Structure formats: structure tokens, C-alpha cells
Amino acid sequence: MPLGRPPLVSITLGEKGGRVSCSLAVRGRHVQTASAYGKFGRATCQAELPSPTPTAAAG
Numbered sequence: 001m002p003l004g005r006p007p008l009v010s011i012t013l014g015e016k017g018g019r020v021s022c023s024l025a026v027r028g029r030h031v032q033t034a035s036a037y038g039k040f041g042r043a044t045c046q047a048e049l050p051s052p053t054p055t056a057a058a059g
Contacts, residue, residue: 008046015039026050 009022013036021035024045036043 006047006049008044010044011036011042013039013041017041
């Protein structure tokens with residue numbers, strides 16, 4: 001995923017169908033899983049990014 005942008009994964013099956021799933025982790029923490037099956041099924045995983053952690057000032 002591009003850095004600084006909220007992650008988004010969207011998968012759409014075709015007319016032959018099938019089964020698909022996505023799983024999303026942000027900074028190593030699981031945030032969402034989605035599954036789809038059948039003709040034109042769709043699985044979408046998305047999340048908001050956590051706020052940046054302030055760094056200690058050097059000095």
C-alpha cells in the first residue's frame with residue numbers, strides 16, 4: 001500500500017464465480033477480514049491509519 005494512505009483492498013470475482021478472501025493488518029495488528037463467493041462476489045477490506053506517534057526531541 002502507498003505510505004500515508006488508508007489501506008484498501010477490493011476483490012471482485014468474475015462470472016465463473018469462486019471463493020476469495022482478504023485480510024488486513026495495520027502495523028502488525030489485524031483489523032479486518034472479508035470473504036466472498038459465487039458469481040461476481042466482492043470482498044473489500046479497508047482501515048483507517050492510526051495517528052502518527054510523536055517522536056522525542058533530540059537534545
